[in-house]
């Protein structure tokens with residue numbers, strides 16, 4: 280595997296892939312204005328013009344609340360746009376790795392979600408991502424859809440950076456304690472994507488294709504995650520910040536979010552022998568890096 284084409288320029292997963300690509304693997308990032316998921320012509324033309332061994336579709340409309348007021352834009356990029364990428368991957372005959380989300384589920388199940396569990400997005404972002412999954416499955420058999428969740432990293436915008444910023448001028452931050460999920464470091468996602476791409480290029484086994492859940496090991500509420508962020512920051516000399524554990528109803532947002540976002544990663548382990556590190560370890564190293572960079 281010599282070259283991977285990845286969609287997006289500054290996103291968390293794109294940036295992590297660029298950082299983690301080993302010597303000898305070129306990571307070619309495609310982004311706006313030239314590559315725009317909103318334009319079928321642009322997607323086809325850019326992807327056709329690069330010679331690559333695999334494609335990672337890491338670009339998406341990811342603003343969960345904003346999507347509620349422009350659902351058609353989200354649908355166009357995450358639904359139709361993903362379909363254009365899949366169509367081109369099939370034409371070029373290269374494997375496609377696509378990222379999806381825990382927000383395709385409604386969150387009412389009382390255990391971690393498995394791949395075959397019924398979907399039922401609670402909001403416009405989740406609906407658009409579910410449409411993307413359908414487009415990918417219909418247009419490119421040589422593909423994997425990796426549902427991940429609660430992604431943070433040293434790059435882009437994410438919950439860890441938000442908490443560290445809020446903690447700079449507050450002693451206490453209120454954070455919802457009744458939404459459960461799996462915090463996932465984009466750098467761990469990148470390592471796994473590289474291994475998965477390598478496997479797909481060399482192994483036609485249909486068992487390696489389809490939908491897989493892929494998140495950091497272990498579960499947390501957003502409040503648990505915030506507490507871990509502030510503990511990691513305090514261990515590096517930042518002033519202590521308390522987390523006030525609040526209910527979802529105390530933190531009104533335009534989008535409804537699943538109460539249970541936990542994903543079961545057993546299928547990925549069984550078929551690929553891949554497991555992401557425990558969330559607390561990866562979170563601690565990310566906080567360390569963000570603080571040391573200052």
Ligand SMILES: NC(=O)C1=CN([C@@H]2O[C@H](COP(=O)(O)OP(=O)(O)OC[C@H]3O[C@@H](n4cnc5c(N)ncnc54)[C@H](OP(=O)(O)O)[C@@H]3O)[C@@H](O)[C@H]2O)C=CC1
Nearest residue numbers: 287288289290291292315316338339341378427428429430
């Ligand atoms: N963030 C999260 O918590 C989670 C994310 N995911 C999924 O993982 C994937 C990666 O997410 P993440 O890295 O966090 O995303 P980011 O929000 O960090 O980055 C989004 C990327 O998409 C690009 N993009 C947006 N619109 C377009 C468009 N019309 N044409 C081309 N590129 C576009 C952005 O481009 P530009 O660089 O130009 O700004 C950016 O590079 C996405 O599919 C997302 O749905 C799944 C679960 C959780």
Ligand SMILES: Cc1cn([C@H]2C[C@H](O)[C@@H](COP(=O)(O)OP(=O)(O)O[C@H]3O[C@@H](C)C(=O)[C@@H](O)[C@H]3O)O2)c(=O)[nH]c1=O
Nearest residue numbers: 341343380381428429430438441453454455501530536
């Ligand atoms: C900033 C803040 C957020 N919250 C809550 C709101 C929300 O329920 C939760 C997380 O806030 P965020 O805005 O980071 O969450 P959100 O943007 O919904 O994160 C989601 O992004 C998309 C792209 C995904 O695919 C999901 O997996 C998930 O990571 O924390 C607080 O309780 N207090 C706060 O001060």
Ligand SMILES: [Mg+2]
Nearest residue numbers: 341342343344
């Ligand atoms: Mg957000």
